[in-house]
Amino acid sequence: MIDEMNEICAECCIHEEKVKAVQADMPGIETIFALADTFKTLGDPTRLKLLFALMQQELCVCDLAALIEVSESAVSHQLRVLRGQKLVRFRRDGKNLYYSLDDDHVRTLFAQGLEHVRE
Amino acid sequence: MIDEMNEICAECCIHEEKVKAVQADMPGIETIFALADTFKTLGDPTRLKLLFALMQQELCVCDLAALIEVSESAVSHQLRVLRGQKLVRFRRDGKNLYYSLDDDHVRTLFAQGLEHVRE
DNA sequence: TAAACATATGAATATATGTTCATATGTTTA
DNA sequence: TAAACATATGAACATATATTCATATGTTTA
Numbered sequence: 001m002i003d004e005m006n007e008i009c010a011e012c013c014i015h016e017e018k019v020k021a022v023q024a025d026m027p028g029i030e031t032i033f034a035l036a037d038t039f040k041t042l043g044d045p046t047r048l049k050l051l052f053a054l055m056q057q058e059l060c061v062c063d064l065a066a067l068i069e070v071s072e073s074a075v076s077h078q079l080r081v082l083r084g085q086k087l088v089r090f091r092r093d094g095k096n097l098y099y100s101l102d103d104d105h106v107r108t109l110f111a112q113g114l115e116h117v118r119e
Numbered sequence: 120m121i122d123e124m125n126e127i128c129a130e131c132c133i134h135e136e137k138v139k140a141v142q143a144d145m146p147g148i149e150t151i152f153a154l155a156d157t158f159k160t161l162g163d164p165t166r167l168k169l170l171f172a173l174m175q176q177e178l179c180v181c182d183l184a185a186l187i188e189v190s191e192s193a194v195s196h197q198l199r200v201l202r203g204q205k206l207v208r209f210r211r212d213g214k215n216l217y218y219s220l221d222d223d224h225v226r227t228l229f230a231q232g233l234e235h236v237r238e
Numbered sequence: 239t240a241a242a243c244a245t246a247t248g249a250a251t252a253t254a255t256g257t258t259c260a261t262a263t264g265t266t267t268a
Numbered sequence: 269t270a271a272a273c274a275t276a277t278g279a280a281c282a283t284a285t286a287t288t289c290a291t292a293t294g295t296t297t298a
Contacts, residue, residue, distance in 0.1 A: 013181040013215070013274070022175050023186055027233075032167050034236045035229070040162030045155045046286080049145070056141050061245060062132040067142055074287055076246055086238070095244045095295050096132070105235040110154070112231060114146075116224040117153045119205070132244070163256080180275060193257055195276055214265050214274045 041085045042109065046070055047078050050099075051106055054088060058100035160204045161228065165189055166197050169218075170225055173207060177219035 027035075041047060049068040053059060061079065065072040079099060082088040089102040101107075146154075160166060168187040172178060180198065184191040198218060201207040208221040 013179070014185045015179075015182055018176070018178070019182050019186050022172050022178065022182075025175055026168070026171055026186075031233070031236065032164050032171070035232050036162050036164045036167050038162075038232050038235055039158045039167075043155055043157075043159030043162040044286080045151050048151050048155050048158075052145055052151070053141050056144055057137070059137070059141065060132070060134075063134050063138050063141075066133045067138050067145075071288070072245070073247090073289080077286075080246080092295085095242095097245065103235060105231050109228065109231045109235070112224050112228045113154050113157050114150070116157055116222060116228070117150065159255095165256080190258070191275070192259080192277090196256075199276080211265085214272095216275065 038085060041081060041087065042106075042113075044078070046074065047082060050075070050078060050082065051087065051101070052110075054099060054101045055107060055110075058091075058098045060096040060098050062096070064099065157204060160200060160206065161225075161232075163197070165193065166201060169194065169197060169201065170206065170220070171229075173218060173220045174226060174229075177210075177217045179212075179215040179217050181215070183218065 026032075042051075046068065050064060053064060053067050059067070061072055061075055064079075065075045068075070079088060079090075083090075087101070087103050087106060088099050090097045090099045092098075145151075161170075165187065169183055172183060172186050178186070180191055180194055183198075184194045187194070198207060198209075202209075206220070206222050206225060207218050209216045209218045211217075
């Protein structure tokens with residue numbers, strides 16, 4: 001009863017054809033979630049700093065921590081997130097792990113994002 | 120004392136020249152935060168859906184809510200966030216507010232992001 | 239092989255964020 | 269002008285997330 005009233009009320013102003021047409025051309029839900037995850041990963045200052053640094057050259061965890069002035073543990077945690085999104089990779093050299101960019105889309109994404117930021 | 124020890128210990132493995140060189144070419148902190156805010160805004164499925172819908176055509180709040188199956192209140196809150204980032208704008212027509220994209224960078228950002236998602 | 243080292247990882251905590259619910263605002267219509 | 273309507277907004281709440289701290293892992297060196 002109440003549900004029905006709500007539904008009627010909620011739908012009173014909807015332009016149905018329009019909604020259906022737009023709905024038909026929307027990306028699938030998995031695509032949306034995957035894309036959101038990617039952007040969410042880029043949406044943190046610490047991770048952005050890491051990526052900007054790695055855009056220049058490969059660096060070990062220790063150097064990254066010194067560079068962006070965050071604890072090595074925090075850096076390590078964030079690198080894990082970036083690895084999960086296949087944005088960075090690493091190679092081992094003795095005791096050190098050297099991280100580098102694993103995806104050139106980051107460069108174009110940053111360029112586009114910066115254009116937006118600069119309005 | 121202890122601080123000094125920590126500092127020495129923490130810096131023992133740092134490749135100083137490298138760090139300084141990279142640091143010199145990093146974007147400013149305001150730029151990083153602004154860019155992070157932009158990506159963070161794009162990092163939510165609800166907001167992504169709204170933007171994908173608005174990429175097709177302008178729509179009123181009511182239609183957007185029906186389209187992405189979220190309450191009108193939630194839509195309104197998220198549109199506010201998008202407005203704050205100057206990603207959408209609106210015009211009033213009688214009782215309705217019609218929202219539309221306010222920035223074409225969104226299209227290129229989505230295109231790049233999707234390329235990454237598709238590996 | 240034990241100690242030192244570089245890094246990873248899990249748990250804990252504090253903060254940020256998204257949705258809901260209740261209410262306010264601005265516009266049209268009766 | 270009062271009622272209906274479309275939307276906005278603030279507070280509350282539950283969940284997600286970033287950092288810290290303690291500890292574990294894998295590598296080198298003494």
